[in-house]
Each structure stands twice: as structure tokens, then as C-alpha cells.
Amino acid sequence: MTRTLTETLERPQTAGAPAGPPTGIRSSRKRSFTVRKGLTILAFMAPAILFVAVFIYYPMLSGSQMAFRNWNLSNLTDTSFVGLKNFQTIFADPVFYTVLRNTLVWVVGSIIPQLVIGFAIALWLRRKFRFRGLYQALIFFPWAISGFLIGILFRWMFNSEFGVINDLLQKAGLIHTPIPWLADPTTAMIAVTIANVWYGVTFFSIMILAALQSVPDELFEAAALDGAGKVRTLFQITIPYIRMTLALTILLRVIWIFNFPDIIWAMTGGGPANQTHIVTTWMIQTTQRGDYGMASAIGLIIVAILIVFSAFYLLAIREKKAVQS
């Protein structure tokens, strides 16, 4: 995902060639474009295209018109076109604004600690030490677990009566009475975000470590010769050098966390009283109630938010690049 996205996004700046029609084909390729080649491409691509078209794109597109209909599984006699009524209902619902605020807290509260801790780990892992391979394998293990199970693990640890987190906090003298973590909206939001930070640091440390390893050593040597301190080297050499990778990794993560309902689903189910829903868990719950019209409308809102955010973000990082070069 990251690989091609990086390529696709960077190509216009680096090579000036759009991702679409072939411009710089090698001559041997040009000569060999025959019916036979066309058939090969078709035959090899057909199964993949078929599956993705039928089971992903068709439901997605046919679903978007439901957003403008009265479409509820509990009453299928009336599935008439209602225009923007579903959207009006959503915008009039106070839960929607709680959900938006929670989504913002969830994304920002997760991504900043993930980035900072992930960056620190990556920096420290650049230095070779004994058992570094083993250490990496161990800290990368959360990756193997699904978000849903992570949620279950943390739900148990945040249990108010027999949860280990309250027990440890009490042993450390930080609290005197157990905190009912998941029963209170504020602490529940904190708890799910902590679980997500724990889960996501790995991804950042992997991506940043890979990016750091691409920085030529000469740069650091030159910086050291010029007497630049560690902090200065970090902010004036390392970060600018990997800026593009960093920016794209953050974008991917924002989209991904925004779309990531599993942990909240398992830990609180959006509760208590809808107070920890983010926009995707809210949508899934609406789907499960059978209100497909409303769920599709929320789905379209999700897609709109993602597109607008990504467009602004990409514009912002591109501008910066243009200014600096």
C-alpha cells in the first residue's frame, strides 16, 4: 500500500510522468505489443478485477444511492427516494457531534503519541546492539493480533474491579480507589486511545526505521564535523531528509485510524450511552440496526471527510516542498 502510494504520489514531481498511459516504454516492449500480449494481460488480470468489482465496488456504488432513500430492513415496503432527509436527520442528531469530537480525539490522541514513541524507538534502534533482532521481533508482535482482540485484552486490563491497570496504579500509589475506566465517558475515551497507541507504535517504528536507514551516513558525518549537536542534527538533517516519507506515513495512519473501529468496538461498543462512538463504529452500529439508508449516509460523510482531508494534507506537504526547493 505504502509503496505504491509513495510512487504514485511522488512520480509527478520526480519524473514528470503521470501514472496512466505508458510514456517511457523500452523499445523491445513497444515492438511486442500484440493481440497476444493484450490477451495475456486480460487473462491474468480478469479474476482480480472481477472479484474486486463484484464484491467491493458494486456494493459500494449501489450502496451510495441508499443514502438518499428511506431504507430500513425492518420496513421494506417503503424504500422511496427521500433526497437529503437522512443527512438532515444526522446533522440534527446531537450524537453526531459527540461522534465527530470523539473521532478527532481518537485520531489526534492516537497519532501524536504513536509518532513520538515510534520515532524514538526507531532512532534508538538504528544503533546496533546485541539481541537487536530479537528485540525488534518482540516489540513488533502486536502486529500479529487483530484490533478486535487487542480491544478484548485491554477491556480486561481496564476492568474496574479485577483489572490489572487499576491494581498496578494502586500499588504505585497513584490512585487510592479503583477508576471505573470504561463506565465513564471521559476515562473510557482515554482507555481506548491508550490501547490504540500501544497497538500503533510498531507501525511507525517500522516505517521510520526503514526511512532512517536510507539517510546516507556522510550527512551525519558532515554534521558532526561541523559541530552540530544531536538535537540540531535531528531537526536539521534527519527530519528534513525523511520528510516526505514521514508525511505520507502520517497521512496513511490518519486515514487508517479514522477507519479503525475494532478496538472501540471490543472495549466499549461505543458506550456508555454512545459517548465513545467514533464515526465508523457509529456507522456499523447503524448498519446492524438495519437502517441502511442512514448507514449509507454516514458512509458518504466518512468518504467526504477523508477526501477533503487528504486533498488539503497533500496540498500542504507539496507546497512546503516547492517552497524549500
Added chain:
Amino acid sequence: MIDRETLPARVVRILFLGLWLVITIFPLYWIIITSFKTPGAIFSYPLTYWPEVFSFENYIGLFEKAQFGTYIVNSLLVATVAATLATLISMLAAYVLARFEFRSKGALMMAFLVTQMIPAFIALGPLYLMMVQLHLVDNKMGLMLIYIAVCIPFSTIMLRGFFANVPDALEEAAMIDGLSRFGALFKVIVPVMKPGIVAAFIFNFVNCWNELFLSVTLMNRDSNKTIPTALNGFISSFNIDWGSMSAAAVLTILPTMLLFAFASRYIVQGLTAGAVKG
């Protein structure tokens, strides 16, 4: 390579990395420990960080009271079939995308990428209705078909990266020797790319093994449930039985951890290969 480290810096580094290791491992440790406690020990003060008696009661109960065996078989079956077919189909697509230039290539790649940005559950409702019409609701085959479709985009993109690293002189030579392109792919390229293909398979398998929202929507009968669907039922109940829950979690996590330990190097390679160029 890197400047010399001062003693305080070294202490900070070791402390921090050590602390993070503890934080990372602890949840796993805790769920394993919980799963081996007797139900009485789980819900009693003070909490014990090492069980006084190791009990298999939770595990036995899982298979006796709940149909956990059935869930495991279902998950294994669905994930194995879906991951195998998805990997094969992605391999063909990835090969073409890595080797040929054609007009719609950019658009196809974009169409695959978009599915990674917009989650599959956005179309849960319409998908459910479509499966009703196809008579594939509450049907393992129906779930497999959807899982194949969900796996294809990412594993195609990942495999394309691995194909690009194999010189095309390899299959050209094989084709001069009289093999068809299809034959050349499977007899010459696949053996060279084995690690990448295994990694893609494992990645797909783990994703299918873990998938929740699609299977919750599509599978109703107990005999059809996969493990995550069953666990979702466990947590929706009013009183969660944390003993069997933790045993179930351990049984779900262990296979994927073993597989990931085996393939993580290649998955990391696939994820980061292109990203580091910038």
C-alpha cells in the same frame, strides 16, 4: 557509523527500550496468565501475577460448553481457502502489473489503492443484500468469496513489488526454451519468489482469520461462526466470562503470532521497500 554515545544517553536509551518492551509484552503475558487461573482466582483479591495453580479448566470449558472446536475449524477452512485463492489471483495480477505497460494500468492500480483507503465495512448493508440475492448469506462459501475480494488489492500491490525485483531475463529465457508465459511464471518465477509469495499468503491468512465485521453481518448460525464472530457474541453478553474469554483469545492469537514471526521480515520488506526511496 553513528557518533559515540555518552553514558547518560546510553542509560536513557536502555531504560526506554526496556520499558517499552515490558509495556509491549505485558498485555500478552496478562491474558495468558489469566487463561490459566481458575475462575475463582480470576475474580478475587489481591490479584495474583503468577497463578498458584495452573488450571486448564478454562480451555476445557471452551470446548465443552461452547462449540469452540467448530469455530476453529470454520476459521481455518475459510481463511485457508480464501488466502490461497486470493494469493494465486493476486499473483497473476501482480505479475502483469509488474511486467507490462498498458493504458489502463494506472487506473487499475488506483482502483486497488482506493479500496485500502475506504474500509470494506462501509458497504456492509448493500453487501448483505447482494449476498441474500445470491443465496450466500450464512454460507461459508459466500464469506470466502468476499474475503478473497478483500485480500486481493493489498496482496497484489505487495506482490507487484516483489515481482519487480526479479529480473525479466529469467522468464524470457524460459520462454525462448519453449514455455508459455503461464508456464514460465509458475516454473521459473514462482520458485525464485517463494518467500514473497509465502509472506503474501500469511498476510492474507491472518487478515481472514481476524476479520470481524463482515462475518458478524453474514454468519448467523452457530455452526457457521468463525472465531472472531463467536468472541463478539461472548462480549455482547451481560456478564463476560473472562476465564473462557482469555483462553479463547490465547488460542486465537497464538497461530497468527507464530505465522507472523515466520513472515514478518518479508512483510516489513514489502511494506517499506518503496517508501524509503524518497
